[in-house]
Every structure is written in structure tokens, then in C-alpha cells.
Amino acid sequence: MIKEEIIGIKEQIESILLLGGDEIKIRDLSKFFSVSIEKILQILEELKKERFNTGINIEIDQEIVYLITNPRxxxxxxxxxxxxxxxxxxxxxxxxxxxxxxxxxxxxxxxxxxxxxxxxxxxxxxxxxxxxxxxxxxxxxxxxxxxxxxxxxxxxxxxxxxxxxxxxxxxxxxxxxxxxxxx
Structure with a gap:
């Protein structure tokens, strides 16, 4: 049950990042999903690893997160x-x-x-x-x-x-x- 919930949040966060631009605050995601900042960071790190070999990567920069093109x-x-x-x-x-x-x-x-x-x-x-x-x-x-x-x-x-x-x-x-x- 928890695994399905995390997968759902992960997909939702990814969608928010796509449309959110450069200023998605990690604490705002935490508040919105009613999940601890640590849990959001864990999900973001998982997304970052999953997207590493794709055309779009995730950049976590202190308090914000955003999408970037893969440097390659x-x-x-x-x-x-x-x-x-x-x-x-x-x-x-x-x-x-x-x-x-x-x-x-x-x-x-x-x-x-x-x-x-x-x-x-x-x-x-x-x-x-x-x-x-x-x-x-x-x-x-x-x-x-x-x-x-x-x-x-x-x-x-x-x-x-x-x-x-x-x-x-x-x-x-x-x-x-x-x-x-x-x-």
C-alpha cells in the first residue's frame, strides 16, 4: 500500500516539475502532499536516478528542484x-x-x-x-x-x-x- 502511494506521489511530482518551471520549492511540495521534507527529498533523489539516462534530468539545488536537459x-x-x-x-x-x-x-x-x-x-x-x-x-x-x-x-x-x-x-x-x- 505504501509503495503504491509513493509511486503515485512520484508521478505527480514529476508532472508538477514539468509544468512548474525553475522555482518549485521542496518545502511547498512537502506541504502540498503532506509528506516530510526528508520523504520528498528521497522521492526526488529516486526520480533523479531514474531520469539520469534520459533526455530530461532533475536538478536539486538546495531548496528548489527543477528539470534540465541532460548535459549529454x-x-x-x-x-x-x-x-x-x-x-x-x-x-x-x-x-x-x-x-x-x-x-x-x-x-x-x-x-x-x-x-x-x-x-x-x-x-x-x-x-x-x-x-x-x-x-x-x-x-x-x-x-x-x-x-x-x-x-x-x-x-x-x-x-x-x-x-x-x-x-x-x-x-x-x-x-x-x-x-x-x-x-
Whole structure:
């Protein structure tokens, strides 16, 4: 009996996610279904595992949950939509910040700023709003600053499925240095 109830809730949650957009709050699902947040998280994790090898994945980001395209399908999705609408381009500051986060994650905002040499408040906020980065914890130091990491949505934007597919940092550094020496 309980198993059937969970399966019913799971299917219903999946339907809500499909139509709900980016801002489905986990606590709202808990209240609506009169189920504990822990139980909702368990159901969402099950859905996430079940959908892993499909075209649509589930992203759980702290207090919200939403659907994303599978990062492995990013290239074909970008090719298809490039016909009519190009995805919003990222600014150089955003790309630079994302690169730093991708290669050094988890990383704090002050560590990003130390590499970039400028404030990153607005850039980080924009990247969080676009769901390209997320807070993944706190650094155990004075002030307990947030730690940031990239998301599957960003990987999908690049058309790759994992950080391992990014060019190796040292290889890119050598290519860039070689390019600069030849000028």
C-alpha cells in the first residue's frame, strides 16, 4: 500500500516539475502532499536516478528542484535551437568566472576575486540566477564563506556531460602561452 502511494506521489511530482518551471520549492511540495521534507527529498533523489539516462534530468539545488536537459544532449539541443534562437551569450566576465569555478571548484567568491583581480558580486549573482553555478557548502574558516561549483545546466550549455571533458588546464595554459610568444 505504501509503495503504491509513493509511486503515485512520484508521478505527480514529476508532472508538477514539468509544468512548474525553475522555482518549485521542496518545502511547498512537502506541504502540498503532506509528506516530510526528508520523504520528498528521497522521492526526488529516486526520480533523479531514474531520469539520469534520459533526455530530461532533475536538478536539486538546495531548496528548489527543477528539470534540465541532460548535459549529454547539450550539443544537439544547441544545434537544433541555433536554427531559430541562439542561447544567450555569456559575457567575458561570466566566462572567466565560470572557468575559474569549473577548474578550481569548490571555490569561494574571494578566491575567485583573487584570481580575476576584480569584484565578482554581480557576475556570481547572475550565474546563480541562470543556474550555472550553485552554493555547495561553506569553507570552514573565518566568516564561513560560501563555496561555489558549476551545475549540470552549465555543462549542458557547453554541450558536455562532465567536468572531465573540459580541456586540461595545463594544456590550455601552454597553448595560450605559445600563442602569446608567437606574436
Amino acid at each position: 544532449c547539450g550539443e544537439i539541443v544547441n544545434l537544433y535551437f541555433k536554427q531559430d534562437v541562439k542561447p544567450k551569450k555569456l559575457s567575458n566576465a561570466a566566462l572567466e568566472t565560470l572557468s575559474i569555478i569549473a577548474y578550481r571548484q569548490p571555490i569561494t567568491k574571494s578566491e575567485i576575486e583573487a584570481v580575476r583581480g576584480v569584484s565578482t558580486d554581480r557576475v556570481v549573482q547572475t550565474l546563480e540566477e541562470r543556474k550555472f553555478i550553485r552554493i555547495c557548502g561553506k569553507r570552514e574558516t573565518i566568516g564561513r564563506p560560501n563555496l561555489y561549483e558549476i551545475t549540470d545546466k552549465f555543462l549542458g550549455y557547453l554541450g558536455i556531460s562532465s567536468v572531465e571533458e573540459l580541456p586540461q588546464y595545463e594544456d590550455m595554459k601552454e597553448k595560450l602561452n605559445g600563442t602569446n610568444e608567437n606574436k
